[in-house]
Amino acid sequence: MTRRASATISTQPSVTDAPLRYRLIHDQLKNAIALGKIAPGLVLLEGPVARVFGTSRVPVRKAFEMLHAGGLLHTFEGRGYVVASPDGSAPPPLRAPLSESALGFDEAHAPLALPSNSERIYHAMEAAVSIGITFGHFRIDESEAAEAFGVSRGTVREALSRLRDLGLVEKSAYSHWLCGPLTARAVAHDYELRVLLEPAALRASMPHLSKEKLTLALAEVERAIDEPDSIDADALERIETALHVECLSQAPNKKLLGMIGHAHMPLTVNHAFYNAFNLHPEAGTLVEHRAVLKHLLAGSTEAAVTALADHLHAGQKRTLQRLKVLAVLPEPDLPVFMHRIS
Template identity: 70%
Template sequence: MTRRASASSHKVVASIDATQIADTQIEADSRLRYRVIHDRLKSAIAVGAIVPGLVLLEGPVARLFGTSRVPVRKAFEMLHAGGLLHTFEGRGYLVAQADGGVPEPLRVRLSEETLGFDRRPEPLSIPSTSERILDSLEAAISLAIVFGHFRIDESEAAEGFGVSRGTVREALNRLRDRGLVEKSAYSHWLCGPLTARAVAQDYELRGLLEPAALVASGPLLGALVLKEALADVERAIADPDSVDAGELHRLETTLHDTFLSRAPNGKLLAAIGHAHMPLIVNHAFYDAFQLHPDKGTLVEHRGVIESLIRREYRKAADALAEHLHNGQVRTRQRLKVLAVLPDPELPGYLQRVA
């Protein structure tokens, strides 16, 4: 990994201008709706749940999602730009074949079944204020726990974000579900410290469970999602310095979440999710210090994907296990480096516990 800025110059920005939120709320709501529609349809197409050739129309899809046609139209345009939908001599778009080809139009009544959903999608709701501050709160806390043990002051966090204490409390409860924070016997919110032992325990659990989940999920992954993932990691290998924290986190999420998500054992996936603390912390670390991944990490990703494409699921699982082993070594080395660096500048609501 390479660094573009020194640790001492780092600053976590974890505040939200409440006035700005109010001024841009309508625009943000629309963006969120089309993004959700795009992501759900893209996922269903990628895994083959939506059959090639199906004709998608704005009105029926908007009714199924409980929204207007505007975000549906935008989602369709994005899917078309990505090669997942085609235009044709008729209304709407038709779903592309896995190889990008143009199939014959299939005109059937659109329903939750034809869109690949187990049930009707819930109407798209506007994220709560707690959801809007969640990412900033998570990023600050994820970085802090690498440097020690902290108390989270609800009142100061509410003032910094320009929201109520109840909103902060709701967000912290979500982070508690992820294992990032805890509540003391005196109802104080606490986080950290992240220790080498805790990292080792998480990786031990992931090393046992993630390969098993991949073997179960691999045969159910669509060819398109694997093809896109391989293209993404190939681009990253060609130019690692172009991969920022957000892009690396997306690559890691694809490998450790998307590729496992088709496994039918929900309890297995839930247990894996609770052990993803190193992923959260590594994302905050890369973002804070503007780092880029080393090529070896990305080559390990490619090995897993190539085995999945060849339908060699046990080999893919072995490659994933090796990647997790190496990831544990890298993370523990990273913790040693952090131990000798000066503390980053953290938000005032994070108060060190002596």
């Protein structure tokens, strides 16, 4: 394991990187106007445009305001805006039924599949909690988190409930959200469960696995081994998910899969560790993944099961080593809504 750059831990939550509806609507309308696909003078109203994009009027209103400021839309005596002429002037209003083709789209425009507020803040909270729990025991204040993210408490509660499903947070008898500390004992307990359950799930899932998907997963691992510099934390997470989630997902016992999911906290913390320190994947991890996938493709069920168990034992040792590394580092600046208990 080698660093690509100097390590800095940043757990301050941010939702500004998430795609915003008004920005996507603005960009697509701007492009269509610039290419002359929307007739000059066409009257644009919030409601019809919102229906085309499958969204509410609020982001459409914001997009219109930006286009107006950029000179691509003009106001007039009636409701809405008119599309500017190529020379930037305001042509006579043209009222016509609004459709995808009228907006310059070649085909029906799918509703904007954008994450909900809870989805947008979930990953920021997951990263903060994953790093924070390695430094101690914390209480998460719903109200402060809602204020920090600019969302409702219900939205924060939804994201925290998902983190509870991962085992990253818990709710006390007094309805306080708590997280940490992540101890060597907790890691050992999770790995003990995984060593018992994941091989069983793999054995049950094996007859139903797609050779095409296994081949793709193996190709990604091979590329990571050959070009480790190209693999970041997110790419490594996809590799881990392919083996520890997708290869087990065909097991018919869904209760078994649910118990495995609750023991995946080390995977989440490892992802945060790699992301925080901008690290390459370890060669041993990738070689172990390759062994399991090769046995699966060869149809050698028991060899794959044994290789998976060996990988989990080795993974436990690596995770405990990461905890030791974090233990000697200064505590990072954690979000304001995380209050140290011990």
